[in-house]
Amino acid sequence: MITVTAATGQLGRLVVADLLERGVPASEITAAVRNPEKAGDLGVRVVKADYNEPDSLVSAFAGTDRLLFISGSEAGSRAQQHQNVVDAAHKANVGLIVYTSIAYADRSSLALAVEHKATEEAIQATGLPFVFLRNGWYLENYTGQVAQAVENGVVLGAAGDGRVSPATRADFAAAAAAVLTDPVPGSIYELGGDEAFTLTELADEISRQSGKTVVYRNLPEAEYAQTLAGFGIPQPFAEILADSDRGLSAGELFVDSGDLHRLIGRPTTSLSEAVGASLKSE
Incomplete structure (x- = not known):
């Protein structure tokens, strides 16, 4: 089971569509979204998953082999939200976390990178297999x-x-779909x-x-x-x-x-x- 968080967002929708185009059965894709009523057109299984509601996340991630954790959009408020997602993934014992980070997250001086660096560290601390997609x-x-x-x-x-x-969202989405279908755990892509x-x-x-x-x-x-x-x-x-x-x-x-070109x-x-x-x- 592949679970995609924020699947009704601009990036998430593209990832779900790309997975389907790659031949992943709809029955093996779960869209984990804050508002399930907005996800009816995705053509896959839909569950409620709110980054601010930890219990919803644990339930949504149950049975997940590969989790695409798309970072939240509320810059400055993501530290706790992301920690909730990481904790839920750990509790649900997901097989792999694929996280959409930011370029050079471990050494960037950008204000936007602070929460991404903390999230990467939190994921690594769980001991779960991971892949970091450091999107530019x-x-x-x-x-x-x-x-x-x-x-x-x-x-x-x-x-x-x-x-x-x-690169376009479609380019980054294609990279995420490629990793979800053929992951190399421990990889960090710039x-x-x-x-x-x-x-x-x-x-x-x-x-x-x-x-x-x-x-x-x-x-x-x-x-x-x-x-x-x-x-x-x-x-x-x-x-x-x-x-x-x-x-x-x-x-x-x-x-x-050249990582993006190679992945897609x-x-x-x-x-x-x-x-x-x-x-x-x-």
């Missing part, structure tokens, strides 16, 4: 803002000339896209494909955080995003291991492809 940045973090960049003629950030190696770029190069690609002039404007970290907050992003998360650009500028989101058996989605798809969807 999502391409969607950028392509989701393409229309706004074209309208305003600017990409904002605090990343300087740092290079980032993002996952990033084949193509790295600066935010200036991102702006140039948007310009090239849209026919509109778009430039990258680099801001000091604090100013970028305040700008994001001015757009309506909660201040704590705005500061996390600005801190992530600081890390990007220092090379902490540049991943050249194909090139990762290129910046050109992703920008083109975003523009076509508008």
Whole structure:
């Protein structure tokens, strides 16, 4: 039995679909979700699993051979939530924990990495077999803002000339499905896209494909955080995003291991492809 947590989320849905495409029987896949009523279209077994409700997690993980533990989305509130998942997996004696972490979690200076590092350590402390998928940045973090960049003629950030190696959620989901179907316990994968770029190069690609002039404007970290907050992003998360650009500028989101390409058996989605798809969807 393969259990996928957060299976109604953007990444989880893609993983379930990929597992089915790989020929895993629907009867051998469990979607562990906070709101089961939202999971009826997944086509697999559905159970309730809330990271804030430990008892629901133990029940959901019963009989699980391979657990995909997708990290929570509430940055700053994940320490206890993740500990609940790890404790439940231990109690349920799952056969393998596959955890979606962050690039270089054991040594990253990013604020986002703190909870991931703690979670990895908690998983290792259980003694259960594990695989860590240290996912890099999502391409969607950028392509989701393409229309706004074209309208305003600017990409904002605090990343300087740092290079980032993002991939799409579909790329990361394919890697997770590959590991779940053919795991090598104890593996730690640093996952990033084949193509790295600066935010200036991102702006140039948007310009090239849209026919509109778009430039990258680099801001000091604090100013970028305040700008994001001015757009309506909660201040704590705005500061996390600005801190992530600081890390990007220092090379902490540049991943050249080739692990993602090898796991999915194909090139990762290129910046050109992703920008083109975003523009076509508008």
